[in-house]
Amino acid sequence: MKELIIRFSNESKEILLLRKGRTIEILDSQDITSPEDVRFFLERNSCNLKKVTAILDDENTVVKGVTTPVMKPRDIEGFVRTNASEYFALDHGDYSVDYRVISREKQNNEMTMILAAARRESIRGIRNFIELCSLKVEHIFTMQELMMNLGFAAKGKSAAIVRISSSKASIAIVRGNSLFLQASFEQEGSGESESIDFHSITENIMYYLNFYSKQNFGETVAMLEIIGDSDPAERVRASIELSYDGSILISEHSGKLKQKDVYLYGIQKESEVILGKQLDYAYPGSRCQSTPFCRTMLHRIAAMTMLTLLLQVGLLGMESILRSRLELKTAQVSSSEVIAAEAALAALKEKAAALEGKIMVIEYLKNEDYDLVGKLHLIQKSIPSTIGIDSIAIDRTGMDIEFRMREIQGSTLDAARLVLAINDTGVFEPLQLSFLEMDDSIETFRLELKYREATDGQ
Numbered sequence: 490m491k492e493l494i495i496r497f498s499n500e501s502k503e504i505l506l507l508r509k510g511r512t513i514e515i516l517d518s519q520d521i522t523s524p525e526d527v528r529f530f531l532e533r534n535s536c537n538l539k540k541v542t543a544i545l546d547d548e549n550t551v552v553k554g555v556t557t558p559v560m561k562p563r564d565i566e567g568f569v570r571t572n573a574s575e576y577f578a579l580d581h582g583d584y585s586v587d588y589r590v591i592s593r594e595k596q597n598n599e600m601t602m603i604l605a606a607a608r609r610e611s612i613r614g615i616r617n618f619i620e621l622c623s624l625k626v627e628h629i630f631t632m633q634e635l636m637m638n639l640g641f642a643a644k645g646k647s648a649a650i651v652r653i654s655s656s657k658a659s660i661a662i663v664r665g666n667s668l669f670l671q672a673s674f675e676q677e678g679s680g681e682s683e684s685i686d687f688h689s690i691t692e693n694i695m696y697y698l699n700f701y702s703k704q705n706f707g708e709t710v711a712m713l714e715i716i717g718d719s720d721p722a723e724r725v726r727a728s729i730e731l732s733y734d735g736s737i738l739i740s741e742h743s744g745k746l747k748q749k750d751v752y753l754y755g756i757q758k759e760s761e762v763i764l765g766k767q768l769d770y771a772y773p774g775s776r777c778q779s780t781p782f783c784r785t786m787l788h789r790i791a792a793m794t795m796l797t798l799l800l801q802v803g804l805l806g807m808e809s810i811l812r813s814r815l816e817l818k819t820a821q822v823s824s825s826e827v828i829a830a831e832a833a834l835a836a837l838k839e840k841a842a843a844l845e846g847k848i849m850v851i852e853y854l855k856n857e858d859y860d861l862v863g864k865l866h867l868i869q870k871s872i873p874s875t876i877g878i879d880s881i882a883i884d885r886t887g888m889d890i891e892f893r894m895r896e897i898q899g900s901t902l903d904a905a906r907l908v909l910a911i912n913d914t915g916v917f918e919p920l921q922l923s924f925l926e927m928d929d930s931i932e933t934f935r936l937e938l939k940y941r942e943a944t945d946g947q
Contacts, residue, residue: 554668635755
């Protein structure tokens with residue numbers, strides 16, 4: 490599959506024609522300065538592609554890792570918009586903030602996100618240039634995220650990715666499923682390997698590696714990978730090896746890419762997208778239905794819905810056929826055969842009813858306006874360690890929860906503490922303590938929690 494890429498940096502623009510499969514191959518590339526250069530490039534390669542992926546290679550873009558409680562997809566954008574000023578000391582009129590979820594651990598109620606702040610002027614410049622080329626923007630990714638994705642390829646280990654290009658260098662350090670830091674720094678010299686100040690680059694890299702070690706109780710970054718032109722990369726590695734004990738790689742990626750183009754392996758695959766949301770300035774925010782990945786997800790949901798409907802129709806058809814056969818052959822079959830046929834029909838009806846129930850649940854969840862995750866989190870925080878949940882049922886009016894005591898000793902007091910803690914949340918109608926037995930004989934108990942009406946000020 491062929492793909493068109495344009496990399497936008499402060500110094501230059503570069504267009505690349507890729508062939509992507511198990512590996513990536515650059516079929517052609519050249520520096521460009523105008524839409525005419527792009528049209529010439531496409532004609533030279535007999536390329537009729539109309540969509541292009543843009544990469545913003547701008548050291549002014551800031552990327553940060555953030556850990557939050559697990560949130561619903563529809564709540565994340567509001568959180569990012571409301572709290573962006575806490576993470577970026579920038580003029581938000583000049584910068585556009587986007588996000589991507591890296592991991593969700595429901596068991597620990599933790600979610601890791603990447604937030605990026607890119608100059609609006611840079612994004613507008615990319616869109617305007619591509620429009621003048623008579624092309625359509627498919628994605629706008631940031632170089633910082635691509636480097637970060639290369640670090641995630643370390644599969645849970647800590648990793649640092651260093652990129653050296655022309656007059657600047659950058660580093661991204663990841664730890665597990667989170668971004669530890671990302672930084673860019675100018676380097677002295679013209680960009681030619683003879684004039685680059687490798688000592689300065691090494692000092693900057695070692696500063697960030699040592700900073701990581703201090704923040705993580707002496708832990709050393711497990712792997713350092715350097716990308717860029719081969720000669721500068723080799724010279725930086727030789728300089729770092731004098732003071733760094735970890736593994737240093739020039740590149741571990743296969744394929745037909747030059748060292749300076751290894752960043753292309755950082756473009757996220759569809760299978761890696763969480764909640765259908767990329768960090769993509771072509772579709773910033775959570776307007777999921779606009780993105781190609783999310784359209785694929787919606788198509789899958791539509792296909793599953795259609796399959797469910799077909800199953801229902803098929804079950805009804807089978808019921809009709811079975812009834813017809815029973816009516817035609819009742820006189821010729823034994824009573825045991827009739828009983829078996831009726832049992833099969835009843836089983837089919839039961840399956841149909843179960844499918845209808847699942848459809849109702851799906852429709853309910855789709856239209857549900859209550860913050861169930863938030864309410865469940867409040868309950869979770871209210872439960873003492875000596876009490877567990879056996880079962881829970883949720884509807885629009887409230888929750889029906891069956892609790893079980895892990896320890897009988899002190900059960901009355903623990904149950905009372907739970908009831909008082911739930912009352913203190915202010916989310917549910919107040920509960921009474923009259924059901925409690927005062928002799929510590931409680932093994933299980935059930936609470937019917939009713940949501941308070943909005944008029945109650947909640």
